[in-house]
Amino acid sequence: MPLRLTVNGTLHRLDIDPRESLLDVLRERLDLTGTKKGCNQGACGACTVLVDGRRINACLALAAMYNDAHVSTIEGLSSADGDLHPLQAAFIAHDGFQCGFCTAGQIMSGVACINEGHATSADDVRFWMSGNICRCGAYPGVVAAIAEVGGRKLP
Amino acid sequence: MIPFTLQKAGSEAEALAAAAAGARFIAGGTTLVDLMREHVEQPAQLVDINALPLNHIRVEGDELVIGALARMSDVAAHADVCRLHPLIAESLVEGASPQLRNMASIGGNLLQRVRCPYFRMLDAACNKRSPDSGCAAIDGLHAGNAILGVSDHCSATHPSDLAVALVALDAVVHVRGPHGARHFAVEDLYLLPGTTPHLEHALRPGELIVEVRIPPLAYARTARYLKVRDRASYEFALVSAAAAYEVRDGAIQAARLACGGVGTRPWRMRAAELALQGKPPTRASFEAAALATIAGATPLPGNRYKVALLQRTVVRALELAGEGR
Numbered sequence: 001m002p003l004r005l006t007v008n009g010t011l012h013r014l015d016i017d018p019r020e021s022l023l024d025v026l027r028e029r030l031d032l033t034g035t036k037k038g039c040n041q042g043a044c045g046a047c048t049v050l051v052d053g054r055r056i057n058a059c060l061a062l063a064a065m066y067n068d069a070h071v072s073t074i075e076g077l078s079s080a081d082g083d084l085h086p087l088q089a090a091f092i093a094h095d096g097f098q099c100g101f102c103t104a105g106q107i108m109s110g111v112a113c114i115n116e117g118h119a120t121s122a123d124d125v126r127f128w129m130s131g132n133i134c135r136c137g138a139y140p141g142v143v144a145a146i147a148e149v150g151g152r153k154l155p
Numbered sequence: 156m157i158p159f160t161l162q163k164a165g166s167e168a169e170a171l172a173a174a175a176a177g178a179r180f181i182a183g184g185t186t187l188v189d190l191m192r193e194h195v196e197q198p199a200q201l202v203d204i205n206a207l208p209l210n211h212i213r214v215e216g217d218e219l220v221i222g223a224l225a226r227m228s229d230v231a232a233h234a235d236v237c238r239l240h241p242l243i244a245e246s247l248v249e250g251a252s253p254q255l256r257n258m259a260s261i262g263g264n265l266l267q268r269v270r271c272p273y274f275r276m277l278d279a280a281c282n283k284r285s286p287d288s289g290c291a292a293i294d295g296l297h298a299g300n301a302i303l304g305v306s307d308h309c310s311a312t313h314p315s316d317l318a319v320a321l322v323a324l325d326a327v328v329h330v331r332g333p334h335g336a337r338h339f340a341v342e343d344l345y346l347l348p349g350t351t352p353h354l355e356h357a358l359r360p361g362e363l364i365v366e367v368r369i370p371p372l373a374y375a376r377t378a379r380y381l382k383v384r385d386r387a388s389y390e391f392a393l394v395s396a397a398a399a400y401e402v403r404d405g406a407i408q409a410a411r412l413a414c415g416g417v418g419t420r421p422w423r424m425r426a427a428e429l430a431l432q433g434k435p436p437t438r439a440s441f442e443a444a445a446l447a448t449i450a451g452a453t454p455l456p457g458n459r460y461k462v463a464l465l466q467r468t469v470v471r472a473l474e475l476a477g478e479g480r
Contacts, residue, residue: 001161018161018201021188041189042255054228054257060188061258064161065181065203109254118253130388131252 001064007032008076016063023047023058026073034074034104038133045132048105048112049073055112057131074104077111086152087111090145098136106132110146119150156191163203167331167363173202174361175333180204182224182260185251186267193275195268195284209262209365212236217371219243223262223364227251227317230261240369242378242397246320249382252389262364265318265328265344266356269311270391272296282308283352293455299393302452302461304419309352310455311419313345314391318421320380323397323413326369332362341367345420374401377479378411381472383464392416394464396472400431407431407440412473414448417465424448427469436477438470445469 003014007030014029023040026032026049038046040059047058050072077085087110090096097103109132113119118128125146126139134142162178164170174180178200181187190196204224211222212233219239221230230236231247251259273279273291280289292300292310300310321341329338344356358364372378378399384390392415400410410431412424427444434440445466452462 018159019156040192042185045252045254048254055254056258057185057252057254060185060255062161062181062184062188065163065184065205113253116253127388128253131254 003063003066004068005063005066006068006070008071008073018062018064020063021059022049022051022061022063022066022071025063026058026071032073032075035108036101036104038102038105043133044102044105045109046102046105048109048132050108050112053112053115055109072108074108077107085111087114087145087149090149091141094141094145094148096138096141096145097134098138102132102134102136106134106142110142110149113146114150119146122147125150157194157197159191159199159201161201161203163206165206167207167365170202170204170207170363171331171333171361173200174363176200178202180262180363182263183226183255183258184263185255185259186263190268190275194277195275204363211366214239215368219369221261221367221369223366224260227256227259227261227264228253231256238376239371240320240324240375240378242320242324242375242380242399243317243369245380246316246382246397249380249388249395250316261317261367264315265321265341265364265367266358267315268355270314271300271309271311274311283311283348283355286351286353296457297455298457298460299391299416300455300458301419302417302449302454302458302465303422304347305453306348306350306352306419308350309348309419311348311352312416313418313420314415315421316380316382316392316395316415318345319395319413319415320378320397321367321369322421322423323378323399323411324369324372324375325411326367328364329366329368330358330362331365332359334359336365337362338368342421342423348419372399372411374399374409377476379472379475379479381468381475382415383468394461394468396468398469398472398476400436400473400476402436402477405435406433407436410444412444412448412469414465414469417452417461424469426450431473436473438474441470441473442466444473 036046038044209224395415
């Protein structure tokens with residue numbers, strides 16, 4: 001099936017099978033392997049990307065249903081000159097990861113969480129970030145990073 | 156995933172025609188795609204209905220109307236929903252994760268499949284997945300399963316939190332299909348398992364849920380949804396309760412109570428509602444009502460704890476509903 005997809009501002013035209021998930025298209029067709037495949041059943045959040053600004057689980061999305069969508073992934077988060085996004089910097093400052101496998105999903109979900117206005121306190125962050133699991137248990141750093149940036153106005 | 160065809164419906168007529176030809180509707184896909192990947196669901200054709208104009212959320216007359224394609228997150232955050240029926244918003248926010256709520260539609264939420272572990276285990280017996288294959292849960296893991304409405308064939312609970320709230324609120328589901336439009340109570344959307352647990356809902360082949368209508372309820376603004384589960388967020392209910400009541404002159408005039416996690420469908424607790432009528436809103440009244448909720452319960456060894464947990468959840472939910480007044 002034909003698919004037109006804008007990822008991090010770049011338009012792609014692809015021919016895909018209806019079975020391909022948005023996650024697989026990002027990773028296997030567009031070589032954007034920052035977005036991770038954890039559980040592949042919508043339970044862990046490692047595959048979180050933004051579609052038209054909203055966070056979703058890319059593993060449960062049939063790519064063919066996202067024609068003409070605008071997708072944002074971790075690769076598009078830093079600025080063109082390489083400066084980290086404020087939330088990326090906060091994850092480093094607060095040790096918001098250990099092995100790093102869930103981190104791209106945590107950060108994309110965190111960006112949406114902040115934009116939604118759901119990051120005004122640590123409790124708020126814990127509730128609204130519950131769709132992102134960290135096997136290493138780096139939650140204190142994750143919560144601290146998102147809560148800190150959530151208290152600021154993002155560019 | 157087993158190969159399938161995917162078409163996009165540009166209109167309701169196209170969607171219904173595709174369904175009449177054997178296609179399954181897909182909206183958010185959060186349940187269906189997962190189950191297709193596990194080969195539990197094996198549709199040969201899907202029809203994407205997301206282009207249909209069914210994502211409305213509005214007040215019509217004195218009813219709240221929610222389109223079948225409205226997303227869980229949008230409904231939960233909608234000003235009219237929060238103002239008129241905060242119970243609906245609360246039940247939605249307590250379900251799934253933010254990512255899933257952005258994807259999942261209201262129609263799909265109501266029709267989501269069960270979470271009994273054997274339903275997803277292709278090498279285990281499951282009457283719901285494979286009729287007359289048996290039930291592995293009876294002698295297996297069933298701590299999450301139902302204690303009300305259970306049969307020897309199935310004890311899986313319906314996992315929707317929203318459906319519990321809608322049943323408490325006497326919501327009505329509207330469907331359209333090859334033979335026209337119908338509507339019925341959300342409670343009647345769900346069938347008891349009996350000897351045919353593979354038949355889960357009252358929709359006829361090819362029928363599409365188009366919207367849910369919630370009638371006005373004066374005391375709905377203090378209604379509360381309490382969900383008890385193994386972790387604080389992003390987990391299915393062990394037991395949940397949607398509770399609302401109206402007090403005048405120190406006595407409960409009318410009450411609504413429905414529970415999740417305990418029934419094979421969202422379970423309206425009418426005996427408990429009656430038990431509350433005319434009583435003062437005190438812990439003793441709530442405990443008496445809670446006792447009425449377990450009449451006829453048939454727990455298995457692994458979910459006997461739900462008999463006590465259900466009563467405590469009901470008492471706490473009724474207390475919470477009282478705090479808002």
